[in-house]
Amino acid sequence: MIKQFNKLLLTCSMLTAGVWSSSAFAVEPPVLCPGYVPAKTQLIGQSAGKKLTAAFEAYNQDNTPEAIRILKDIEAKEPFDQATVNKFLGQLLISEDDKEEEALKTLIASVDTKVLNDKDHADVLYLAAQLSLQLEKFEDSIAWYEKWMKFTCKEDSETYTRIGQAYTQMKQFAKVIEPADKAIALLEEPKKDPYVLKVSSYMEQKQFKNALDVAKTLVVLFPDDKQWWIMTGQFYMMLEDYTNALATLSAAYRQGFLTKKSDIKLLIQLYSAQDAPIQGARLYKKYLEEGLFEENEQELASLARTYHQAKEYKSAAQYYAKAAAKEPKPDYFQKQGELLLNAEDYKGSIAALNKALEAGIDSPTKVHFTLMQANFYAENFTKAYEHAKESSTDSSLRRNARAWMSHIKTKAKNRGINL
Incomplete structure (x- = not known):
């Protein structure tokens, strides 16, 4: 952008090259300040004017290095001549690789003393500001922008x-x-x-309420830009306003703005946080089947947990089984068995819980306790009693297990079964 701006200035200046050869210099007052008095017209020396014309001819022929050489060889005697040479030399140096620092110093030299005509002086002030910004001389850049505004009375x-x-x-x-x-x-x-600058500033200062207000304005001004919808939803989450976070991100989803895995996961989390886990589970399943989420152990187990939160026990058990098929972890079998017990699928529960024991579950007594319940409800009283005895060896389960043992004996006796 700086080089484009600089090229425009050079082109305008080239239009006056012909009058320099006759030692004339036009003043184009850009200043709007109250009480402004245009600068006195100055004439460039004939010798310097001829060399400037030669430099522009070289530039017009795409021979910028030759134009720079000509300008550097000029030995100007008058301040106005030297400032004019420095101005155009600085502009040409900008177009050369790795010459930006030299260009900036040369441009600054052209405005150190106010001898250029007002338009050129103003243009160089602005160019110095832009070049300073590019060179990461940020404090200098601000100073040059302020000098330009003060000189031109423009904002x-x-x-x-x-x-x-x-x-x-x-x-x-x-x-x-x-x-x-x-x-x-x-x-x-x-x-x-400028709105993005405000958002970033408030975020860095941890003023998230202010950042949210700006993000909401961006949504209104640029409703077709998905990033502002997502950002607004994230700010609501940071402020723990999950209701508005869900409203914002679900609206973004309906418009097709949520396409990344992380964005969909965020929406799924919000459904769970707002007591709508079944909607989150259905969304999770959709994108798992469509391939946005990889069908690996972690994703399958995560979907299982989402269904569990929604109290969809059979679906949760199904996805724990799929996770276990990818990685036969004892915990997955245990959770599958517990969920199938809740779903009253006692045969399936027993099969899954036995797999948990075979896989070397860390807390076998807890699995035995669940197996006791599954076998009891399946009316396998002998097995239920055996598992009750196993679970009673755990001090944390002993009292409940013994109560169950008594209950199992009673039920079995009523059925004519002697334990």
């Missing part, structure tokens, strides 16, 4: 946005808000850059 959104960017780069986040607000006030049409 515009782009200038204040760049000042805000400079403060951001210096990590002076509290100072970003004022220029960003001024940039927004001067906008003729909505642009996102």
Whole structure:
């Protein structure tokens, strides 16, 4: 962008090259300050004027190195001549690789003393600001932008946005808000850059409520830009306003804005947080089947937990079984068995729980306790009693296990079974 701006200035200057050869220099006052008096027209020396013309001819022939050489060889005697040479030399150096630092020093030399005509002086001030920003001389950049505004009595959104960017780069986040607000006030049409500066500033300062307010404005101004919807939902979550977070992200989902795995996972979490885990589970299943989520052990177990939270016990058990097929962890079999017990599938529960024991579960007595219940409800009283005795060896289960043993004996006796 700097090189494009600089090329435009050079092109305008080239239009005056012909009059330099006759030692004339046009003054184009851009200044709007109250009481402004245009600078006195100055004439460039004939010798310098001829060499400047030669430099522009070389530039027109795409021979910038030759143009730079000609300008560097000029030995100007008058301050105005030297400032004019420095201005155009600095502009040409910008277009050369690794010459930006030299270009900036040369441009600054052209405005150190106010001898250029007002338009050129103003243009160089702005160019120095942009080049300083590019060279990460952020404090200098701000100073040059302010000098340009003071000299021209002009303000515009782009200038204040760049000042805000400079403060951001210096990590002076509290100072970003004022220029960003001024940039927004001067906008003729909505642009996102100054708003983004404010969001970033508030985030860095951990002022999440303020950041949310700006993000909501971005949603209104740029409703087709998905990132603002997602950002707004995330800020609501950070503020623990899960109701509005879900409303925002579900609206974004309906518009097709949630396409990343992380965004879908966030929506699934919000459904669970808002007591709608079944919707989260259905969403999870959809994207697992469509391939957004890899069908691996972790994803299958996570989907199982989501169904469990929704009290969809058979579906939860089904996905724990699929997880176990990928990685036969004893815990998966145990959870499958417990869920099938809740779903009153006692035969399936017993089979899964036995697999947990075979796989070397860390807490076998707890599995025995569940097996006791599954066998009891399946009316396998002998097996139920055996598992009750096994679970009674665990001090944390002993009291309940013994109570069950008594209950199992009674039930078995009523059925004519002697334990």
